[in-house]
Amino acid sequence: MKNLIIKILLVVLLLIVGGYALDKLMTEVPGYVLIAINKTTLEMNLWMAVLTLIVLLIALYWGVKLLRLSWRLTRPALGIRSSESAAKLANRGMLAYMRGEHDKAQRWLLRSAKKSPMPLVNLLAAADSAQALGDTGKALGFLDKAKPDFGEQSVTMALARAEIFRRANNQEARLETLLEANQQHPNSVMVQDRLCDTYMELGSWAEVREMLPRLRPQLPKDRWRELQGKLVIADLKALQTQQANEEPSEASRKLQMFWLEQASRIQQIPQVCAEYARSLIIVGDSKEAESTVRKFLRSSWHKDMVLYYGLMDSADSVAQLSHAEGWLKRHPKDAILLLTLARLSMRNHLxxxxxxxxxxxxxxxxxxxxxxxxxxxxxxxxEHQTSGLVYRDALRLDNTDAPELPMPPMAAAKSESNEEAQPEAAEQHEENAEQAAVKS
Structure with missing residues (x-):
């Protein structure tokens, strides 16, 4: 409190001294200012002119600040944004896009595109959001607003347009877009990759067969292997159609010859091997199909193939179960293998x-x-009470359709003959299992 009083007294003293000095100066230093413009003159006391100038400078300073504030307040209403505000809005738009809030994202990204440091990114994300909302026309319109100025941007926009057509299930328009992009950028690996993928979607396998050799040195090995695998699957399906009226033995022989022509890395693709086994089953050679799947699993343990083995229609389901149980020694805690064994047991009425x-x-x-x-x-x-508890646990997990499997007769309708059949099947199975164990 004492310090505050001292400060007030010092200010009052300074005001008194300053006022006295100013009065003395104005009294002892008289003067006037004359301003003449053409025939008009303006004359005033020197000190009045100084005071007027100070007031004018203060008014000018606050006037400029008021105009700036008014401009900031009215600019958004007029649709005019500064680079800083546009960057903030673009950032909000990208965050909304990442969260999946596509309605907000496309609105904010489009509003900030003109002032954004990366307008193409804004438009690409806005187009993707519009397509996610099912508005293909608006998505294409956003891309039309972009004006790529060099090759890489042009390729990116073409790929984005093709992706929009793919998601709209318009493969013809997608193909046309990619063909045009391929003419403009013949060395773009991404364009050729997407073009090959489009040919596959359209079933144009001749074009795919022509493109794959050229793409092999340019694509990553896994991607090229994936494309080659899809081509082999298409060839297998074509063979299935051609062999509809052939003798089973001849059809199986042709399938096996075709399979031997494929590279081992292609044979080790699960989807390809499964399609080959399916083709063999269609022509009635389930024994060879089983052998193929077992050979695959010996060299490469893959859960999809383990599941497929449990769903195969086999002429000897008892032997099929015995072979699968032999895998338990190496994979005793494999949930997928145990599920497959359960399904094979169901097929054997165990x-x-x-x-x-x-x-x-x-x-x-x-x-x-x-x-x-x-x-x-x-x-x-x-066991209805236990079954209800298991069903309750099942509802907590993702929905999946159960396969068609043999089921035991309902408990109320069971006959003694059905009850006696199970031990006999079990005894036969145990005998086969022992034989398989000895062989392995």
């Missing part, structure tokens, strides 16, 4: 064995398939 494998599969790694199929089995066995 209900108790199937129940045990389903439970072990769930313990190793819960899946909705295992829960759903176990609950369905328990219902058929009359």
């Amino acid at each position: 209900w108790d064995k199937a129940k045990g494998y389903y439970q072990k599969s769930i313990e190793a790694g819960p899946t909705r398939e295992a829960y759903s199929e176990l609950a369905r089995l328990l219902t058929s066995l009359g």
Whole structure:
């Protein structure tokens, strides 16, 4: 408090001294200012002129600040944004785009595009948001606003346009866009990759077969292997159609010859191997199909092929189960293998064995398939209370359709003959399992 009083007294003293000095100066130094413009003259006291100049400078300073404030307030309403505000709006738009809020994203990104340091990025993201909302016309319109000024940007915009057509399921327009881009940029690997993919979607396998050799040295090995695998799958399906009226033995021989012509790295693609096995089953050679899948799994353990083995239609399902159980030594805690064993047990009407494998599969790694199929089995066995609990657990996981498998008769309708059939099947299975173990 004492310091404050001292400061006030000092200010008052300075004002008194300053006022006295100013009065003395104005009294002892008289003068006037004369301003003449043509025939008009303006004359005033020197000190009045100085005071007027000071007031005018202060008014000018605050006037400029007021105009700036008014401009900032009215600029958004007029659709005019500064670079800083546009950058902030673009940032909000990109964050909304990443969150999947496409309605907000396309609005904010488009409004900030003109002042954005990266307008093409704004327009690409806005177009993708519009397409995500199902408005293909608006998405293409956003891309039309862009004016790429060099090759890389031009390729990017062409690829973006092709992607919009792909998501709109307009493969013809996608093909036309990519063909035009390929003419303008014949050395673009990405354009040729997408072009090859489009030919596959349209079923133009002759064009794919022509392009793949040229793409091989340019594409990553995994991508080229994927494209080559799709071509082989298409060839297998074509063989299935051609062999519809052929003798099963001849059809199987042709399939095996075709398979031997393929490189080992192509044979090791799960989808390709599964399609080959499916083709063999169609012509009635399930034994060779099983052998092919088992050979694949010996060299490369893959869950999709393990699942496929459990869904194969085999002429000898008992031997199929025995072979699969032989894999348990190396993969005792594999949930997918245990699920496959449960399904093969179901095909052999070994209900108790199937129940045990389903439970072990769930313990190793819960899946909705295992829960759903176990609950369905328990219902058929009359264990309704336990089945309800298993169904409840199944609902917590992702939805998956259960495959068609043999089921035991409902508990209320079971006959003694059905109950006696299971031990006989189990005894035969155990005998086959022992033989398979000795061979392995």
